[in-house]
Amino acid sequence: xxxxxxxxxxxxxxxxxxxxxxxxxxxxxxxxxxxxxxxxxxxxxxxxxxxxxxxxxxxxxxxxxxxxxxxxxxxxxxxxxxxxxxxxxxxxxxxxxxxxxxxxxxxxxxxxxxxxxxxxxxxxxxxxxxxxxxxxxxxxxxxxxxxxxxxxxxxxxxxxxxxxxxxxxxxxxxxxxxxxxxxxxxxxxxxxxxxxxxxxxxxxxxxxxxxxxxxxxxxxxxxxxxxxxxxxxxxxxxxxxxxxxxxxxxxxxxxxxxxxxxxxxxxxxxxxxxxxxxxxxxxxxxxxxxxxxxxxxxxxxxxxxxxxxxxxxxxxxxxxxxxxxxxxxxxxxxxxxxxxxxxxxxxxxxxxxxxxxxxxxxxxxxxxxxxxxxxxxxxxxxxxxxxxxxxxxxxxxxxxxxxxxxxxxxxxxxxxxxxxxxxxxxxxxxxxxxxxxxxxxxxxxxxxxxxxxxxxxxxxxxxxxxxxxxxxxxxxxxxxxxxxxxxxxxxxx
Amino acid sequence: xxxxxxxxxxxxxxxxxxxxxxxxxxxxxxxxxxxxxxxxxxxxxxxxxxxxxxxxxxxxxxxxxxxxxxxxxxxxxxxxxxxxxxxxxxxxxxxxxxxxxxxxxxxxxxxxxxxxxxxxxxxxxxxxxxxxxxxxxxxxxxxxxxxxxxxxxxxxxxxxxxxxxxxxxxxxxxxxxxxxxxxxxxxxxxxxxxxxxxxxxxxxxxxxxxxxxxxxxxxxxxxxxxxxxxxxxxxxxxxxxxxxxxxxxxxxxxxxxxxxxxxxxxxxxxxxxxxxxxxxxxxxxxxxxxxxxxxxxxxxxxxxxxxxxxxxxxxxxxxxxxxxxxxxxxxxxxxxxxxxxxxxxxxxxxxxxxxxxxxxxxxxxxxxxxxxxxxxxxxxxxxxxxxxxxxxxxxxxxxxxxxxxxxxxxxxxxxxxxxxxxxxxxxx
Ligand code: SF4
Numbered sequence: 027x028x029x030x031x032x033x034x035x036x037x038x039x040x041x042x043x044x045x046x047x048x049x050x051x052x053x054x055x056x057x058x059x060x061x062x063x064x065x066x067x068x069x070x071x072x073x074x075x076x077x078x079x080x081x082x083x084x085x086x087x088x089x090x091x092x093x094x095x096x097x098x099x100x101x102x103x104x105x106x107x108x109x110x111x112x113x114x115x116x117x118x119x120x121x122x123x124x125x126x127x128x129x130x131x132x133x134x135x136x137x138x139x140x141x142x143x144x145x146x147x148x149x150x151x152x153x154x155x156x157x158x159x160x161x162x163x164x165x166x167x168x169x170x171x172x173x174x175x176x177x178x179x180x181x182x183x184x185x186x187x188x189x190x191x192x193x194x195x196x197x198x199x200x201x202x203x204x205x206x207x208x209x210x211x212x213x214x215x216x217x218x219x220x221x222x223x224x225x226x227x228x229x230x231x232x233x234x235x236x237x238x239x240x241x242x243x244x245x246x247x248x249x250x251x252x253x254x255x256x257x258x259x260x261x262x263x264x265x266x267x268x269x270x271x272x273x274x275x276x277x278x279x280x281x282x283x284x285x286x287x288x289x290x291x292x293x294x295x296x297x298x299x300x301x302x303x304x305x306x307x308x309x310x311x312x313x314x315x316x317x318x319x320x321x322x323x324x325x326x327x328x329x330x331x332x333x334x335x336x337x338x339x340x341x342x343x344x345x346x347x348x349x350x351x352x353x354x355x356x357x358x359x360x361x362x363x364x365x366x367x368x369x370x371x372x373x374x375x376x377x378x379x380x381x382x383x384x385x386x387x388x389x390x391x392x393x394x395x396x397x398x399x400x401x402x403x404x405x406x407x408x409x410x411x412x413x414x415x416x417x418x419x420x421x422x423x424x425x426x427x428x429x430x431x432x433x434x435x436x437x438x439x440x441x442x443x444x445x446x447x448x449x450x451x452x453x454x455x456x457x458x459x460x461x462x463x464x465x466x467x468x469x470x471x472x473x474x475x476x477x478x479x480x481x482x483x484x485x486x487x488x489x490x491x492x493x494x495x496x497x498x499x500x501x502x503x504x505x506x507x508x509x510x511x512x513x514x515x516x517x518x519x
Numbered sequence: 520x521x522x523x524x525x526x527x528x529x530x531x532x533x534x535x536x537x538x539x540x541x542x543x544x545x546x547x548x549x550x551x552x553x554x555x556x557x558x559x560x561x562x563x564x565x566x567x568x569x570x571x572x573x574x575x576x577x578x579x580x581x582x583x584x585x586x587x588x589x590x591x592x593x594x595x596x597x598x599x600x601x602x603x604x605x606x607x608x609x610x611x612x613x614x615x616x617x618x619x620x621x622x623x624x625x626x627x628x629x630x631x632x633x634x635x636x637x638x639x640x641x642x643x644x645x646x647x648x649x650x651x652x653x654x655x656x657x658x659x660x661x662x663x664x665x666x667x668x669x670x671x672x673x674x675x676x677x678x679x680x681x682x683x684x685x686x687x688x689x690x691x692x693x694x695x696x697x698x699x700x701x702x703x704x705x706x707x708x709x710x711x712x713x714x715x716x717x718x719x720x721x722x723x724x725x726x727x728x729x730x731x732x733x734x735x736x737x738x739x740x741x742x743x744x745x746x747x748x749x750x751x752x753x754x755x756x757x758x759x760x761x762x763x764x765x766x767x768x769x770x771x772x773x774x775x776x777x778x779x780x781x782x783x784x785x786x787x788x789x790x791x792x793x794x795x796x797x798x799x800x801x802x803x804x805x806x807x808x809x810x811x812x813x814x815x816x817x818x819x820x821x822x823x824x825x826x827x828x829x830x831x832x833x834x835x836x837x838x839x840x841x842x843x844x845x846x847x848x849x850x851x852x853x854x855x856x857x858x859x860x861x862x863x864x865x866x867x868x869x870x871x872x873x874x875x876x877x878x879x880x881x882x883x884x885x886x887x888x889x890x891x892x893x894x895x896x897x898x899x900x901x902x903x904x905x906x907x908x909x910x911x912x913x914x915x916x917x918x919x920x921x922x923x924x925x926x927x928x929x930x931x932x933x934x935x936x937x938x939x940x941x942x943x944x945x946x947x
Contacts, residue, residue: 057609067602069566069586070610076567092538098623098654099533100543104571106890116894118870123533129627129655136535143536147871159565159624160654163592200565201624202589272938273899277874462579 061443063436070439073379073405073459076200078156079105080208080306082119083237084216085154085196087261089284092150094140096133096166097158098124101200111479113240113267116279120144124160133166134174141175142182145191148278151287152192154212162199169195192287194219204406205476206306206381209237213260213301213310216290223294223318229345232296232320233259234310236303236327237381237476238490240268245488246302246328249338253347258289258296260310268486294318298344300337302327302490303383305408326414327383328490329498330391331360356492363496364395370503372396373427377445379403379438379456380475382411388455388474389415391495393422395502399430400451401444407435438463453506470505474498526851527866532658538870540818540890541844543654545622547663549575551744552650552671554695556724557615559583559607563600563632564622572620576697576906583607587624596630604639604647615725616646616675626653646725648674659867661821661845664744671719671728672751679730687782688716690734690752692760693745693822696721697906703914704740704765707775710791711784719748732756736781738763738774743821743847765913766823766921767830768796768803795915803834806922809929811835816876817854818842818868818887819905825853827886827905830912832857834922836884840876842868870894884928899937903928 060066078095082105085093095102102121109117122128122136141153157168172193179188196215198208213234233250235243243264250257265283274280293299299314301307304325311322321344328337334357338349376397378385382404389402399419404411412434419430428448433441442463445451454464455472458480464471478484488494507516533539545568552560553575561583562569569584585603587596600619607617617639621632632649639647650670652663689708694701701721708715717723717731737752737760739745749760761781763774772792779788814837817824824843831838841854842865851864858864865872873891876882877898885895886903895902903924911917912924 060606060610066606067585067599068561068606068610069569069584071573071581072566072570072584072586074566075570076565079567094536098543099539099541099659100546100571100623100654101567103540103542103546103890104567106540108571110889110893114893116870116890116897118538120536120538121533123535123537123539124655125532125658126655129653140535143534145536147536147869148538159567159592160627163624163627199589200567201587201592204566269897271896271899273897274878277878278871279874279894279897459573459579 056443061440063433063440069437071437071459073403073438073457074204074206074381076159077198077203077205077208077211078158078200079108080205080210080237081154081156081196081198081212083109083205083263084209084212084261085152085156086117086119086266087263087284088152088154088216088290089266089286090150090280091152091154091284092118092120092144092148093154093156094120094122094144095156095158096122096124096137096161096168098160101158108477109267112477113485114482115267115269115281117267118148118278120148122161129160129164132164133161134171137166137168137171138175138178141172141193142178145179145183145188150191152194155193155195157197157199159200162197168197192220206237206383206406206408209261209306210309213307214313216260217293217310217314220287220290221293221314221318222291226295228295228297230256230258230292230296231341231344232293232299232311232314233257234299234301234307235259235261236301236306236383238302238327239485239488240264241486241488242490242494245491245494248493249353249491250341252350252353253338253341253345254350255341255345255347258285258293260285260290260293260307294320296320298323298340300340301325302337304410305382305406325383325386325410326390327387329384329387330394330495331357331364331492332394333387333390334490334492334495353492360492360496360499363499367499367503368396370506373398373425374452374506375400375427375448375450376453376455377401377403377441377451379433379441379454379460380405382406382408384475386411386414386418388489388498390418391498392455392502393418395499396425397453398425398427400428400448401431401433401441403433403436403438403441405435405437442466453502455502470509472498472501472505525864526848526855527864529846529848529851529866530658531867533867539844539867540870540888541659541867543623544652544657544660544663544666545572545620545654547657547660548620548650548652548667549663550660551664551667551720552618553578553580554720554723555616555618555728557613558725559611559614559617560620561585561603561607561617562620562622563587563596563625563630564620565624568620568622576695577908592624592628596625596628597635600630600632601635601639604635604643608643608645614645616648618648618650618670621649621651621653623654626651626656646674646678659845661743665747668719668744668748669751672748672755675725675728676752677729677732677756679726679733682730682733685714685716685733686735687713688734689713689736689738689778690716690731690758691718691721692737692739692748693741693743694718694721695906698909699911700765700913700917703911703917707765707771707791707914708778711775711779711782711787713778713782719745732758734758736761736778738778740765741822742850743845764826764829766826766918767833768799768915768918769833770826770829771914771918772796799915799919802919803922806926807835809926812837813883813929814839814859814880815884815886816840816880816882818873818885818891820844820888821846822850823905825850825857828854828857830918830921834925836925838862839880839882840865842866842873874898884925899934901928901931901934
């Protein structure tokens with residue numbers, strides 16, 4: 027069945043909006059042969075970055091951990107800058123400071139001396155060694171370098187002090203994947219290096235959140251608390267990248283919180299591992315499953331009603347805990363909000379872009395709201411992403427005004443050019459990289475995902491869980507209302 | 520006699536394992552070239568470099584990348600680069616030039632970027648400019664500034680035919696129009712009857728660059744970025760250069776005087792200076808009452824550390840720490856000359872050293888960039904962002920903005936809510 031556009035409160039959709047401003051006059055249609063990213067050698071406005079960023083993001087979620095980047099300085103500084111801009115927090119990341127000599131002779135000296143300097147000056151408990159395109163191309167033998175560095179540390183600090191510092195190697199050759207894969211590899215490297223099993227069965231679960239923001243992780247913790255479940259959250263950035271302003275009395279500054287080393291070691295005893303974002307963290311969960319037989323649940327990210335239901339059901343199944351009334355009430359409030367607003371969301375055309383897991387989750391949610399996802403784009407190509415969005419489409423297809431177009435990989439140029447060909451678009455949901463597209467198309471942008479650097483507080487506002495979905499829903503509806511909705515129609519929403 | 524702080528060593532590589540704010544030459548090159556209007560920026564590297572280079576000084580730019588993958592790293596990426604350039608020209612035919620940045624991966628795999636650019640130049644009939652700025656090709660972004668400056672002079676400047684009707688044209692080198700600084704400077708020079716032909720790179724499109732060599736004088740604002748350009752243009756086209764500083768009343772006045780003297784317009788300069796200082800005086804007087812004697816720490820990119828130290832001093836503040844990510848000895852000498860006895864100068868200060876300063880010295884104000892900003896906040900120290908956003912700090916009007924912003928940073932009520940001993944910051 028195909029539904030034509032439903033008039034809302036007597037006004038047909040087409041008349042709800044004042045006439046659209048045409049694309050900027052400077053816009054000339056591009057060579058159609060080269061619009062599809064797949065046909066190009068050139069990438070224009072990429073919506074993905076390189077692997078090391080994901081790994082650094084992960085390491086910063088561990089208590090008293092510092093990423094050590096085996097490469098030239100830019101790779102470190104650019105990422106620090108990116109994190110500072112998103113989280114409005116300091117980000118402590120050390121550089122191996124590659125120069126001409128490292129490029130010629132390899133990075134052994136940089137690593138051995140570097141770990142020593144880092145350990146002595148900053149006294150971290152965990153060092154996450156993150157490789158880059160440079161060190162991978164040079165062919166640095168990181169395993170043996172780290173051994174040498176350890177030996178060196180022992181001589182200098184004494185065996186006991188040296189052994190207290192955990193060193194985790196994360197191989198992230200930038201050219202072999204995006205930041206999503208970098209996080210994924212970090213998850214695997216951490217459990218592989220640190221997790222142990224003591225054959226004691228426990229009721230704890232492991233959660234690998236993926237590239238979610240502090241607000242999301244807080245919301246996950248809230249769900250777990252309400253369920254009465256104890257959990258290890260691997261890469262818990264909820265405090266480390268959202269720390270209170272309470273001047274420390276000593277240096278170096280370490281933010282509070284973060285996953286404790288001891289907790290990571292215990293991850294081999296959990297009763298299940300949930301990788302909330304399958305592409306970012308799934309391989310850590312799968313490794314724990316293979317090695318210790320801990321069941322792994324990878325995705326979907328709990329955005330919207332169905333996906334949150336899913337997560338709670340799984341949690342309940344593995345731990346034997348029931349979903350408490352408090353969470354049922356939260357679900358009820360979300361559903362109530364959906365009922366209150368559906369006349370504003372039904373049949374609205376929306377485009378979603380960003381990291382694959384997040385986009386898949388948001389896409390499913392907008393389907394639940396009765397919107398038509400006309401185009402969905404993952405900056406990082408992913409098989410799972412394609413499957414997840416197709417599954418969401420299959421469930422809601424009869425409501426769609428148009429057939430959704432899926433961009434799996436590709437760049438924002440391709441996405442933008444496609445959106446320009448659409449007869450109408452009501453909303454874009456994506457990260458801050460979409461600001462120009464939204465302006466060009468004169469469509470509101472709801473900011474979600476990585477990175478959001480041009481608004482305050484978005485990293486603290488959850489999109490996961492029932493409460494997160496409710497907040498996201500309001501954001502979606504209000505963005506459309508703010509955008510050229512006739513004022514005299516807003517008196518009685 | 521006051522002992523000056525001793526000058527730090529400069530240009531040494533960062534020691535491995537440090538948390539440094541320095542970046543790579545690619546970052547430096549982007550910083551300089553991003554503003555060139557009408558040019559495309561193509562980054563030959565894995566996709567990360569382009570992604571990060573997409574925002575410079577808080578502004579977003581369209582970035583092109585060859586997004587190298589594993590197989591191209593192993594089997595070579597030259598064909599892909601050549602193809603990418605062809606596609607770039609077809610997709611954006613309006614582009615006046617293409618900068619091709621060769622980053623770490625390209626440098627390590629020995630890609631012949633120069634050769635490919637030369638061929639592409641011939642084929643496309645427009646400048647295709649190789650910018651070899653691999654991350655390890657220098658000790659900091661400063662080296663990238665030099666690389667970019669050399670590329671500008673070699674491939675873009677001087678392409679316009681001779682033009683003799685410009686006796687009052689100047690260029691401003693090392694000026695990036697942060698918060699509209701260039702507008703203030705242009706306005707002042709305009710009142711002297713001088714025209715800014717090209718600012719590197721705050722006002723630089725392909726045409727302005729092509730004719731920049733017709734200017735009669737090069738004013739060097741930021742020495743670190745403008746210095747190499749000035750040298751190159753002096754050598755190539757015989758254009759004299761003059762170091763200037765438009766931060767602070769005294770410095771702006773001195774710079775105007777010297778510039779005017781080169782064109783025989785001293786009287787005009789004096790008039791401008793008299794009017795402007797009289798106008799600024801009352802505001803500055805009231806600001807001084809709030810800030811005199813307060814202690815400030817600075818941490819900047821490079822040259823501006825010296826200029827800003829003087830500007831803070833002019834308001835009666837004590838500069839107790841001045842650092843730069845990649846300063847030159849003369850920058851530090853300039854900063855040191857305006858510092859308090861016992862003040863510290865640091866090149867490439869690490870996060871640890873900054874923390875040490877913030878915790879132990881408890882400055883009343885810290886000034887720096889994004890990375891230092893949130894660190895200072897954690898220590899409860901009022902912070903001022905530089906380069907500033909949204910309004911000029913240069914020139915006479917800019918100095919008034921600057922002074923007002925200091926007071927805003929200091930007097931924000933937030934500081935009184937910080938637990939412990941930080942309330943003293945509020946002053947009176
Ligand atoms: S250090 Fe190298 S790989 Fe990293 S951002 Fe700079 S040029 Fe790119």
